[in-house]
Amino acid sequence: MKDFVSAQEVAEKAGVSRSAVSRAFTPGASVSAKTRRRVMDAAEALGYHVNHLARGLMTNESGIVCLIVSELGTPFRSSLIRAITQQLQNSGKIAMLINTDRSDGSVDRALRQAIHYRADASIILSGLPDKSITQLCLRNGQRLVLINRDDDQPGPLRINIDDREAASRILTAFMRAGCQQLAFANSEVGTPSLMARERGFVAAAAALGIEVTVERHGSTGYEAGKVVAQRLLTRTKRPDAIFCANDLLACGVMDAARHQFKISVPDQLCIAGFDDIEQASWSSYELTTFAQPVETVAREAVAFLASPALQEDAGEVRSLKLHAELVWRGSIRGG
Amino acid sequence: MKDFVSAQEVAEKAGVSRSAVSRAFTPGASVSAKTRRRVMDAAEALGYHVNHLARGLMTNESGIVCLIVSELGTPFRSSLIRAITQQLQNSGKIAMLINTDRSDGSVDRALRQAIHYRADASIILSGLPDKSITQLCLRNGQRLVLINRDDDQPGPLRINIDDREAASRILTAFMRAGCQQLAFANSEVGTPSLMARERGFVAAAAALGIEVTVERHGSTGYEAGKVVAQRLLTRTKRPDAIFCANDLLACGVMDAARHQFKISVPDQLCIAGFDDIEQASWSSYELTTFAQPVETVAREAVAFLASPALQEDAGEVRSLKLHAELVWRGSIRGG
DNA sequence: TTGTACGCGTTATCAT
DNA sequence: ATGATAACGCGTACAA
Numbered sequence: 001m002k003d004f005v006s007a008q009e010v011a012e013k014a015g016v017s018r019s020a021v022s023r024a025f026t027p028g029a030s031v032s033a034k035t036r037r038r039v040m041d042a043a044e045a046l047g048y049h050v051n052h053l054a055r056g057l058m059t060n061e062s063g064i065v066c067l068i069v070s071e072l073g074t075p076f077r078s079s080l081i082r083a084i085t086q087q088l089q090n091s092g093k094i095a096m097l098i099n100t101d102r103s104d105g106s107v108d109r110a111l112r113q114a115i116h117y118r119a120d121a122s123i124i125l126s127g128l129p130d131k132s133i134t135q136l137c138l139r140n141g142q143r144l145v146l147i148n149r150d151d152d153q154p155g156p157l158r159i160n161i162d163d164r165e166a167a168s169r170i171l172t173a174f175m176r177a178g179c180q181q182l183a184f185a186n187s188e189v190g191t192p193s194l195m196a197r198e199r200g201f202v203a204a205a206a207a208l209g210i211e212v213t214v215e216r217h218g219s220t221g222y223e224a225g226k227v228v229a230q231r232l233l234t235r236t237k238r239p240d241a242i243f244c245a246n247d248l249l250a251c252g253v254m255d256a257a258r259h260q261f262k263i264s265v266p267d268q269l270c271i272a273g274f275d276d277i278e279q280a281s282w283s284s285y286e287l288t289t290f291a292q293p294v295e296t297v298a299r300e301a302v303a304f305l306a307s308p309a310l311q312e313d314a315g316e317v318r319s320l321k322l323h324a325e326l327v328w329r330g331s332i333r334g335g
Numbered sequence: 336m337k338d339f340v341s342a343q344e345v346a347e348k349a350g351v352s353r354s355a356v357s358r359a360f361t362p363g364a365s366v367s368a369k370t371r372r373r374v375m376d377a378a379e380a381l382g383y384h385v386n387h388l389a390r391g392l393m394t395n396e397s398g399i400v401c402l403i404v405s406e407l408g409t410p411f412r413s414s415l416i417r418a419i420t421q422q423l424q425n426s427g428k429i430a431m432l433i434n435t436d437r438s439d440g441s442v443d444r445a446l447r448q449a450i451h452y453r454a455d456a457s458i459i460l461s462g463l464p465d466k467s468i469t470q471l472c473l474r475n476g477q478r479l480v481l482i483n484r485d486d487d488q489p490g491p492l493r494i495n496i497d498d499r500e501a502a503s504r505i506l507t508a509f510m511r512a513g514c515q516q517l518a519f520a521n522s523e524v525g526t527p528s529l530m531a532r533e534r535g536f537v538a539a540a541a542a543l544g545i546e547v548t549v550e551r552h553g554s555t556g557y558e559a560g561k562v563v564a565q566r567l568l569t570r571t572k573r574p575d576a577i578f579c580a581n582d583l584l585a586c587g588v589m590d591a592a593r594h595q596f597k598i599s600v601p602d603q604l605c606i607a608g609f610d611d612i613e614q615a616s617w618s619s620y621e622l623t624t625f626a627q628p629v630e631t632v633a634r635e636a637v638a639f640l641a642s643p644a645l646q647e648d649a650g651e652v653r654s655l656k657l658h659a660e661l662v663w664r665g666s667i668r669g670g
Numbered sequence: 671t672t673g674t675a676c677g678c679g680t681t682a683t684c685a686t
Numbered sequence: 687a688t689g690a691t692a693a694c695g696c697g698t699a700c701a702a
Binding site for chain 1: 338339340382384385386387388389391392395397399402406407408409410412413414416417420421424429430431432433434447448450451452453471474475476557561586590591593594595613614617618619620
């Protein structure tokens with residue numbers, strides 16, 4: 001099996017030195033047009049491609065950014081990954097994808113991989129790394145971005161959605177629709193953002209002297225939504241408004257309500273979700289929900305990676321709180 | 336900003352030679368337990384991690400596998416990516432993710448990136464690379480896997496689903512349900528697998544002397560399904576059976592039929608899809624569809640990468656044709 | 671078993 | 687503008 005072509009071979013074929021080849025491929029280096037031309041021709045003929053691994057060895061910049069994520073098959077996650085990889089490519093970086101599960105140390109192992117491959121940065125979409133690992137990454141000059149994670153360690157950039165504010169806004173919408181029995185559908189996962197939505201909703205209701213029935217089950221998916229709906233809709237005081245921690249839960253809740261309990265949405269029951277996944281706009285759901293500013297999240301994350309390293313910024317706490325836009329559809333009365 | 340820890344530093348701290356450190360991290364190397372212990376302790380204390388980039392420089396194995404894919408936010412694609420990344424990680428490899436679009440040369444650029452990073456292999460889920468690029472990859476010892484692509488170049492492993500056979504199976508199901516007016520819903524994308532389903536369906540029907548109405552529109556998504564349905568269901572001879580090129584189209588078709596045309600599924604109209612995405616099982620759809628053996632695809636792809644390089648295998652044509660399982664739900668009468 | 675010396679492909683530095 | 691040489695961090699043949 002033939003090896004990759006090296007700059008050495010190109011140099012020989014072009015009749016120049018290795019350094020000339022290197023310069024020809026370095027933007028803004030001082031090479032004569034003639035030399036550059038001869039090098040490029042030879043490179044093309046031989047099928048030469050700069051070895052980024054070796055380059056990274058010298059420059060200490062691999063161009064690699066690690067995406068650490070669990071449940072990557074989920075609509076919201078995959079759309080976020082799409083946006084981020086796209087932005088990364090536009091910035092000349094490349095994404096490494098590492099799948100994590102809920103097991104202990106899964107994220108830590110992923111970050112170790114990031115270090116192994118000398119990733120310039122890691123973007124964590126799921127789970128939370130151990131403090132020691134975070135420090136290890138930062139100490140090695142690796143930038144860190146935490147998306148929708150709740151962590152108070154200094155160093156990483158944290159990008160969050162203002163979940164509490166959104167929760168209080170949806171409460172207002174429910175009240176305006178004349179809802180009386182409020183409920184919140186959640187999973188047992190307990191992710192910070194999911195919990196913030198729950199707490200924000202409960203708190204906002206409490207401020208109005210209203211109690212909220214909270215039900216949690218399983219992971220944050222469609223099936224869990226069905227189970228939660230089953231529990232909520234068989235209660236003696238049946239809810240007429242359910243705020244769901246995310247759209248998948250909401251779809252499950254809505255389907256259970258309609259097909260299993262023959263409850264009309266939004267006439268008898270108002271439902272709201274979170275994320276604005278594609279399915280939320282499908283005719284069968286027409287789900288009123290909050291759109292996370294996916295593109296903005298991706299842009300900010302990548303911009304942070306590209307920004308010049310402020311010296312000794314390890315002490316600074318960078319945090320971004322983004323606004324979720326309420327997308328009004330048909331699952332809440334009025335509007 | 337501090338640099339990464341090198342084997343040199345570990346060696347000094349442990350009071351051994353640098354090669355001893357290297358050996359301590361090389362499985363099956365000859366190191367005394369005592370030395371290994373001292374090295375490991377020092378490494379742990381310093382936070383040392385082997386530099387895979389430099390290692391790849393020596394061994395000519397980066398451990399990197401490129402995943403080249405478009406429309407990564409789509410349910411089926413993302414589930415496939417999930418399965419593959421999982422399998423790769425289990426094999427000690429790591430995935431690089433490259434997003435492509437439909438523009439010319441997008442896949443070629445992605446493969447060039449794969450070469451830049453000296454990926455051991457590339458798995459192509461979307462588009463089709465130029466023959467010259469394919470040859471370049473193979474010549475450089477990079478393994479290639481084409482999933483659901485139609486390509487007759489020798490060298491790469493091709494994994495396909497038997498679309499034609501599936502299409503003829505679903506025709507049988509339609510006939511058994513007593514359907515008379517057959518239609519096929521497709522996009523204008525013209526991907527080999529999509530076209531194989533269309534042609535297979537049309538051909539199987541023709542063999543029975545039945546004509547199929549084919550309608551194509553836009554990209555292979557939900558909205559396109561709605562448009563296609565609109566066209567099909569306003570025809571004078573309205574179809575009572577629609578086979579859709581994939582589940583997203585099918586969901587769009589079904590929603591349009593029910594909500595827009597007040598047509599009952601499956602009583603007045605039978606619908607089938609392809610892929611068995613999660614949404615197909617949701618109560619609002621209960622879509623009868625074909626499940627692609629995602630796990631098997633991923634396993635076979637990764638197994639091929641891990642298999643020892645047969646000498647001069649460039650001439651051999653490796654091809655896998657997998658069976659799609661018919662998942663029977665409620666969108667076709669009978670069953 | 672352990673250490674020395676070299677090479678992997680690249681960029682950076684320093685002459686010229 | 688160009689070429690020679692060092693250095694990056696690692697694996698390994700070879701010698702001890």
